[in-house]
Amino acid sequence: MGTVCNDHAHFYNDPAIFEKVIPMSNASYSTKTIVHTPSEMAKTFLFYVQDLGWFECRPDYRIRRTFFPYSIRYVIRGKGYGVWRGKTYEVGPNQMLFLDLTEEHEFYADPDDPCKIYWVRFGGMQTADYHRLLECDKNPVLIARNARLTRQLFEELFALFEECTPGFEVMASSHITRILTDATITHMEGNESPDGGASLQYPETVHQAIRYIKDRHQEAIKIEDIASYVHLSPSYFSRLFKRATGCTITEYLIKYRLRIAKELLAGTEGSLGEIAQTTGFCSQSYFSKMFRQFEDMTPFEYRQSIRMDLAFQT
CATH class of the missing domain: 1.10.10.60 (Homeodomain-like)
Incomplete structure (x- = not known):
């Protein structure tokens, strides 16, 4: 069974379905989630999406949970904080939080500058390898080299799973690869240029x-x-x-x-x-x-x- 799509698309707007909100309140954030059951082909060869969407936090937004498999949260605006292995990491615009969801984590919005986030929950044979390559066990916050491109890739991911055109799972895997590749290049460069974009050279x-x-x-x-x-x-x-x-x-x-x-x-x-x-x-x-x-x-x-x-x- 695949994504329920086109005129039968079902978007779950009840945050309690996937997130435990602390305090439990429907006013803590607004969200759209697109759910998908990946094909066996996708699970064997590709980065496969389980669900994805966006949410816009209010000042009191806070979650704590474990889940499976991995997720990327990309901050569009505002600021949030991820708690990972006892450390707290600030996540701001054009930054991503790449988490292994089998481990307990916590995320909450900055009360003075709550965030809007694009997110995708996914798995695949190379996901753990990317997580290790990016040293996310030490620091799960990543920087996107190209904010416009990263935002575009997420929005195209949303469209792929809304429309379910032929080959959409392959295209989705390609988009996730591009997002991770962009973050990996930034991580390898290890520094940023004065204008805030990643430099194009080694240290x-x-x-x-x-x-x-x-x-x-x-x-x-x-x-x-x-x-x-x-x-x-x-x-x-x-x-x-x-x-x-x-x-x-x-x-x-x-x-x-x-x-x-x-x-x-x-x-x-x-x-x-x-x-x-x-x-x-x-x-x-x-x-x-x-x-x-x-x-x-x-x-x-x-x-x-x-x-x-x-x-x-x-």
Whole structure:
């Protein structure tokens, strides 16, 4: 069974159906909720929506609950507070609260500036991965890089589940992916530009580290060497680098060396031992091991595949 839609659409305006309001009062907020039963196809392959909508809080709005699975609340205007694992987080315009609803949480409006929120409750195979990637266990508040686009994506989500056109679940999954991708890029950048939008570059210390790796990839490089170069402690720098790039320093170094190695495999007749030495791997066997681990083939197989491709093109 799917969403009840078109002229049979049913919008639940009674907040008690999904939310326990503290104090229990129909005056605490106004809302529209669109309910949906996801298809088996959506639950297997996609981000699948269970319900979504908007609500506009009044000053006394407050909820406390657990639920399943995940939700994103995007603040359009005003201000609210999320209580998560004993800490309170302020959520303002163009910010999102991304929560694992299996854990108890609380949300309440700022009494002096109550908020209007777009929200979606969803699941899917990659949802927990995004939650971990965005480090929401530490801080569930995210920033959208593009306020206009994020609002548009939510409003298009509402329209998809109201109209139920062919392929609407696939389109909805795509919209959620775009929302999460936007938040992930902002999270990786780790800083904001002066006008309030997210900057389009890595932090300078990460840029310096990447230049260091590229300039010295043929040498034996330790994390401590790079951290010292950018004047940070190894532990702090490691966290900063992973947040910005999505991978550890060691992984980044290996991938960069493999990138150079692939160019040499494709464009030269150098032996595997020569290429391993040129790209900074300590031995041919370690080079081959890392190549297979990251590329799912051996260096020899990669060289052969490239040459076969070139042969077909000539």
